[in-house]
Amino acid sequence: MTVSLEDLPAAVAARRLAYLVTTGDDGAKVVAVDVRAANGRLVVTGIGPGSRSHVAARPSVTLVLAPTELHDLTLLIDGDASVDGEALAVTATSAVLHRPAPSLRAD
Helix, strand or coil: ECCCCCCHHHHHHHCCCEEEEEEEEEEEEEEEEEEECCCCEEEEEEECHHHHEEEECCCCCEEECCCCCCCCEEEEEEEEEEEECCEEEEEEEEEEECCCCCCCCCC
């Protein structure tokens, strides 16, 4: 299910646990981060030098925001990131709510 970019701040605020996925010459890197919406972008904090290095080389990132309830939908956000001091500024390009695998659903 697609999430409009206008609805993204509320969708992000409704979740607590987020992961940032970046790629570099050394492969993919997945780190737990804090994400908040501000001024039309997503601000990602809690990153280290490896994530900053990946973004500097390859700015396309994915954010995975886990549901707050078991068996609920996961929010996946693709975007373009730039290093902003100790944080990342992410301009979202698309977002979807992804359902869990059938074996994980409560139905």
